[in-house]
Amino acid sequence: MxxxxxxxxxxxxxxxxxxxKIGYFGDKKNLRTLEEELYNGAIDNDEDFLNRASELGISIKITxxxxxxxxxxxxxxxxxxxxxxxxxxxxxxxxxxxxxxxxxxxxxxxxxxxxxxxxxxxxxxxxxxxxxxxxxxxxxxxxxxxxxxxxxxxxxxxxxxxxxxxxxxxxxxxxxxxxxxxxxxxxxxxxxxxxxxxxxxxxxxxxxxxxxxxxxxIDMANKIIEKGEVGRVVEIDGNMLQVQLNDNTQAMDGNWKQLKGPGENVLMLTESDNVKIGDKVVIQDEDLCLKKDKSSLICDVILCSL
Structure with a gap:
């Protein structure tokens, strides 16, 4: 072209x-027909080209x-x-x-x-x-x-x-x-x-x-966990919690590099004073929280499924 x-x-x-520059989208057989007509001079202007493409069900983008x-x-x-x-x-x-x-x-x-x-x-x-x-x-x-x-x-x-x-x-x-x-x-x-x-x-x-x-x-974005259990509390130090990830959860950084895998600990912060060892951590309605009372948690990683 x-x-x-x-x-x-x-x-x-x-x-x-x-x-x-011309872009084509449509049935290959009909596209070949359109190209043959173009290249033998049967179509001599843009309007006829667009009309003929429409008849053949071919979408055309001309720039x-x-x-x-x-x-x-x-x-x-x-x-x-x-x-x-x-x-x-x-x-x-x-x-x-x-x-x-x-x-x-x-x-x-x-x-x-x-x-x-x-x-x-x-x-x-x-x-x-x-x-x-x-x-x-x-x-x-x-x-x-x-x-x-x-x-x-x-x-x-x-x-x-x-x-x-x-x-x-x-x-x-x-x-x-x-x-x-x-x-x-x-x-x-x-x-x-x-x-x-x-x-x-x-x-x-x-x-x-x-x-x-x-x-x-794109692949990792589709794996971001929006609902379900992600791990459990294994260590408490004031408002800092160590949460052990479950068998199907990994922690990623902003460049989709894995920081922590299943079974490893991730640091999370809480304002709750009612956290116990063994408490389950979940994502509910896209919010990270304790399962037992929905106390909010904060972390600086992206939690994804494997």
Whole structure:
């Protein structure tokens, strides 16, 4: 659901891209039907797209705020991506003066990598690419400046967007003109791309760790005890009580790290002067208290079931 047009040559690099992103929710068979109609040009505007999706029972979310271009070092990076069930597939082009490389990534693993010195590269679905290629043949003048080329690309994106909802009507255009020879361009691209992929790998690792932590938090939150017995008083020192947790109770801190397990003692505070060894501690109506008289207790841990 993207269209990226890049020029790479001795003058430098210019890229233009739309900002459209489309999310689908619905029956896979009907989704395939909708995509086939989109990609063969049978649907040519947003209104018809939304109506056809509704007929097929597919929910659509369209946004035009995705940034598909980025300056990385002295290069421009353009990226289109497809999210699968378990991994995101990315296709990237890195361009600079006198050189470019096209990278295929699955997650953060490189599946293919090829290099070139100059040319016009187009990323997008076949229908949008064909429209763009025909317009480039009609409009292109290689003797013009990079700024002129960027304006031409933007005009092409605008015309393509009027003929297919796979391309949005908001665009980004970036230019880079460092002084690189053909050999130095590839050396710079290699260094830049290797570092950029390392950054992606680190980001994915951090994201995975965050998702694991969120999953743990959700799991533990579901185990917070809201009702029932949690332990019994085994030691009394003024208003401080040592409560031994029962066989199905554990005490966690705010980061869901276990502080005390079953059979271990947890410090609790009370204002009652009627506490006896062996008194049962319960949670009733989400309040921590003594079972015998509902005297309130306070502790600084989260009581959860195993």
């Amino acid at each position: 993207s269209l990226i047009i890049a020029y790479i040559g001795k003058k430098g690099c210019v890229m233009a891209a739309d900002k459209r 035009d705020d995705a940034s598909k271009l980025k300056v990385v070092g002295n290069c421009i990076r353009g990226e289109v991506s497809t999210k699968g069930t378990f991994e995101t597939r990315r296709r990237r082009i890195y361009g600079t003066t006198n050189g470019y490389q096209i990278i295929e990534l699955l997650g953060s693993e490189t599946e293919s990598r090829k290099a070139g010195e100059k040319g016009i590269i187009i990323f997008g679905n076949n229908y949008a690419k064909q429209l763009a290629e025909n317009l480039i043949k009609r409009e292109w003048k290689s003797s013009q400046s990079l700024r002129y080329m960027g304006e031409v690309f933007e005009d092409i994106l605008s015309e393509v967007s009027s003929k297919t909802p796979t391309v949005g009507d908001k665009f980004d255009v970036l230019m880079q003109q460092p002084d690189f020879s053909k050999s130095s361009a590839q050396k710079h691209l290699n260094i830049t791309i290797d570092h950029d992929i390392k950054v992606l790998t680190k980001f994915r690792q951090e994201l995975t760790e965050k998702l694991v932590q969120q999953s743990v938090a």
